[in-house]
Amino acid sequence: MEEFKGQNILNLVKEFPNDDACKAYLSKIKWMDGFKCSKCGSEKGCEKSGFTYHCYSCNHVESATANTLFHKVKFGLQKAFLIVFEMTTSSKSLSSIQMGKRYGISQTTAWFFMQKVRVAMKSSQKYPLSEIVHVDEFVVGGQEDGKQGRSYDTKKTKAVIAVELTDKNKVKRVYVKAIDDYSAKSLTPIFEEHISTSAKIFTDKWRGYSPLKKSYNIEQKQSEKGKNFKELHIVIHQIKSWIRTVPSHVSKKHIQSYFDEFTFRINRSIFKETIFHKTIQRMITALPIYQYQIIQRLSI
Ligand SMILES: [Zn+2]
Structure with missing residues (x-):
C-alpha cells in the first residue's frame, strides 16, 4: 500500500477527502496480511465496498475500525485523521479545547479521542536504550x-x-x-x-x-x-x-500519557515523514479502549 508521507496538511486533505477514503486506508493497514475473522478466526472472506470484510464461515461483517482505537469514533474519520496529524506533526502541545473548536466537536469528545492517540504513542518497549x-x-x-x-x-x-x-x-x-x-x-x-x-x-x-x-x-x-x-x-x-x-490542568493520573506523547515525538523526530502513518498503524493494531478505562487508567 501507499503510505501517507510528509507534514503538509493540504496533501493530507487531498489524500483523505472524506470518511470513506480514511476507512479504505484503515482497512488496507488492518488486513495487510490478509483477512482473519475476529469472531471465528476463519481466513476466508471477501472485501465489501472497499473497507469491510464479510466472513464466509460465520457471516460476520467486520468494519475497518472494529476492535481498534478508532472503534466508535462518532465524529467522523476525516476529523479523527486530522487530529492525529496535528498531534503527531506539531511540536507544541495541542489542547482539547482548541481541537474541539477547530473540528466542531465537544471538548470532552476531543479529549477522549486525544487520550486514545496518546495510548498509541506509548512505547512498545521493543527497543530499549542501549548506548x-x-x-x-x-x-x-x-x-x-x-x-x-x-x-x-x-x-x-x-x-x-x-x-x-x-x-x-x-x-x-x-x-x-x-x-x-x-x-x-x-x-x-x-x-x-x-x-x-x-x-x-x-x-x-x-x-x-x-x-x-x-x-x-x-x-x-x-x-x-x-x-x-x-x-x-x-x-x-x-x-x-x-x-x-498544556492549558488544561494535567492531573497526576494522566501525566504519564503526556510524557508518552512528548517522548514519542522526540524519539521519532528523525522519522518525521512517516510519523502520521506509524501512529495510525499503531491505532489499528492496538486494542480498543473505552471511556471508563481512560478515566480509571485501567489496563493502559
Ligand atoms: Zn467468521
Whole structure:
C-alpha cells in the first residue's frame, strides 16, 4: 500500500477527502496480511465496498475500525485523521479545547479521542536504550522554586527520566516515567522497561540507584549542580515548558500519557515523514479502549 508521507496538511486533505477514503486506508493497514475473522478466526472472506470484510464461515461483517482505537469514533474519520496529524506533526502541545473548536466537536469528545492517540504513542518497549544512558529524577507542577535535586513537595508530580546519548553527546532517545517516590522500587520499572542491561548508565549519587547495580552497568557520579548531566537537564527543561503549555490542568493520573506523547515525538523526530502513518498503524493494531478505562487508567 501507499503510505501517507510528509507534514503538509493540504496533501493530507487531498489524500483523505472524506470518511470513506480514511476507512479504505484503515482497512488496507488492518488486513495487510490478509483477512482473519475476529469472531471465528476463519481466513476466508471477501472485501465489501472497499473497507469491510464479510466472513464466509460465520457471516460476520467486520468494519475497518472494529476492535481498534478508532472503534466508535462518532465524529467522523476525516476529523479523527486530522487530529492525529496535528498531534503527531506539531511540536507544541495541542489542547482539547482548541481541537474541539477547530473540528466542531465537544471538548470532552476531543479529549477522549486525544487520550486514545496518546495510548498509541506509548512505547512498545521493543527497543530499549542501549548506548550511553543518563538517568535522573525531576518534578513537574506546583510552584517552581528553581532548586536542583529531589523535591519532596507532595503537590508536585515526581518523574524519572532516561536519556540515550550518542558518543558526540547528542540526545538520541528519551523515556520518562511518573513515580510515587525516589525509592529503588519506584526507580526500577524505567530500567526494566526501557534500558538494556548492556547500556553504560550514569546517575548521580542518589542511593536509590545502588540496588540496580546488580543487574545494570551503572556509574554514579556527582551531579555538580547538573553540570555533569547537561543534555539531560536540557530535556527536563523542555518537558517542563511543554507541560506548562498544556492549558488544561494535567492531573497526576494522566501525566504519564503526556510524557508518552512528548517522548514519542522526540524519539521519532528523525522519522518525521512517516510519523502520521506509524501512529495510525499503531491505532489499528492496538486494542480498543473505552471511556471508563481512560478515566480509571485501567489496563493502559
Ligand atoms: Zn467468521
